[in-house]
Amino acid sequence: MTPPEAPTLTYAFAVCRGGALTALAALPGLGTGAPIRTLAAGPLTAVVQDVPAAGFGEEAMRQRLSDRDELERCARAHHTVITAASALAPTVPLPLATLYLDDGRAREALGERETSLLTALDRITGRAEWGVKVYAPTGPPPAPETAPADGPAPGPASGRAYLDRVRTRQRSREQHHTLTLRAAERVDTAVRSLAVAARRLRPHGVEVTGKHRTHVLNAAYLLDLGRERELRAALASLRRDETDVQIELSGPWAPYSFADGGIADERPTSGRMSP
Numbered sequence: 237m238t239p240p241e242a243p244t245l246t247y248a249f250a251v252c253r254g255g256a257l258t259a260l261a262a263l264p265g266l267g268t269g270a271p272i273r274t275l276a277a278g279p280l281t282a283v284v285q286d287v288p289a290a291g292f293g294e295e296a297m298r299q300r301l302s303d304r305d306e307l308e309r310c311a312r313a314h315h316t317v318i319t320a321a322s323a324l325a326p327t328v329p330l331p332l333a334t335l336y337l338d339d340g341r342a343r344e345a346l347g348e349r350e351t352s353l354l355t356a357l358d359r360i361t362g363r364a365e366w367g368v369k370v371y372a373p374t375g376p377p378p379a380p381e382t383a384p385a386d387g388p389a390p391g392p393a394s395g396r397a398y399l400d401r402v403r404t405r406q407r408s409r410e411q412h413h414t415l416t417l418r419a420a421e422r423v424d425t426a427v428r429s430l431a432v433a434a435r436r437l438r439p440h441g442v443e444v445t446g447k448h449r450t451h452v453l454n455a456a457y458l459l460d461l462g463r464e465r466e467l468r469a470a471l472a473s474l475r476r477d478e479t480d481v482q483i484e485l486s487g488p489w490a491p492y493s494f495a496d497g498g499i500a501d502e503r504p505t506s507g508r509m510s511p
Contacts, residue, residue: 301332363459364488367489
């Protein structure tokens with residue numbers, strides 16, 4: 237007697253329209269042993285993989301994603317498939333851990349979102365996402381001022397002078413912060429002039445940037461393919477002019493920030509089990 241096959245779920249990476257996607261079958265995906273395959277859903281094509289229900293059910297997935305190493309592994313695998321798909325066809329990335337009980341439920345869910353997904357595909361076709369980050373160097377904190385150990389106790393005049401120096405440093409920091417914010421706005425304005433869509437994302441904290449720089453602009457821009465040279469030239473000019481800040485460019489990326497057709501404010505980071 238042939239043993240019954242273990243139940244599986246349908247894991248969805250992305251939604252495409254058109255394109256020859258057979259090359260995706262060579263990718264390991266989440267490493268379950270099942271091939272990456274396509275699933276027709278009306279005018280849409282989902283990029284999916286069968287995954288064992290025992291390892292990817294709701295509770296198992298919650299535990300999997302609570303482990304930092306496993307979360308990073310899954311995120312990298314998810315991103316690798318999306319990147320490969322986007323090189324072959326217009327692709328809307330789906331959030332990490334987008335799971336369905338079976339292909340029928342996947343088709344049903346995609347059918348409910350068909351209009352918005354087609355709108356997103358229209359928006360991103362022939363375009364790519366670029367990321368621009370602007371940082372303000374802060375430098376090491378100034379050493380605290382102290383009176384000489386064997387000197388006289390400070391009097392009212394020296395106390396006022398100390399407070400004046402503190403206020404001067406505070407004003408200097410505030411002015412520097414204002415200058416860097418204005419520089420970041422000029423960078424954003426220049427890149428937006430080249431883009432068909434733009435999105436501000438939350439700046440990173442000190443745990444990512446380090447202590448000696450502040451993240452003042454974190455933005456994603458959707459540009460037509462072929463405008464990369466213009467973008468790089470604009471940023472090169474800005475780096476020469478905006479000496480108070482550091483400007484970093486990344487991309488091109490699959491259009492994560494514009495996968496919702498321009499409704500949400502943040503890059504998707506997690507998915508859910510669909511019924």
